[in-house]
Amino acid sequence: MGFLDLCYREHRHRRKLKQFQRVEIKVKMDCEGCERRVRKSVEGMKGVTKVTVDPKQSKLTVEGFVQPNKVVRRVMHRTGKKAELWPYVPYEVVPHPYAPGAYDKKAPPGYVRNALADPLVAPLARASSFEVKYTSAFSDDNPNACTIM
DSSP: OOHHHHHHHHHHHOOOOOOOEEEEEEEOOOSHHHHHHHHHHHHTSTTEEEEEEETTTTEEEEEESOOHHHHHHHHHHHHOOOEEEOOEEEGGGSSOTTSTTTOOTTSOTTEEEOTTTOTTTHHHHSOOHHHHHHHHTTOSSOTTSOSOO
């Protein structure tokens, strides 16, 4: 057992430290029993420090040293419910919140789907400078706008 063996053994036993993360998950919860089941499914996970459940928005927030994929899989496995990472962002973040891919009837009030992250929907949710120029020409906020209206 020489010096090289000791170096190899130390290098092999080092683990990559997980970063503290806040994972938001969308899970449909109908009653208090569902809420309790979803909470219990992630409370026992290693690295979890705080669990918050918001049944009105169907939202589960997990804080701790965890990986988002593992939390989603654990919720799906333990509860048998469909779970996905939180797909919504506030209205202010998306340039055109009522574009076909961004607007979602099931979204909580004040939120729309994150259309900029989806490559198929992103061109619809973004406006070109050409479109912005002509839509602002008839805007009430623009002092140089057309007064014919």
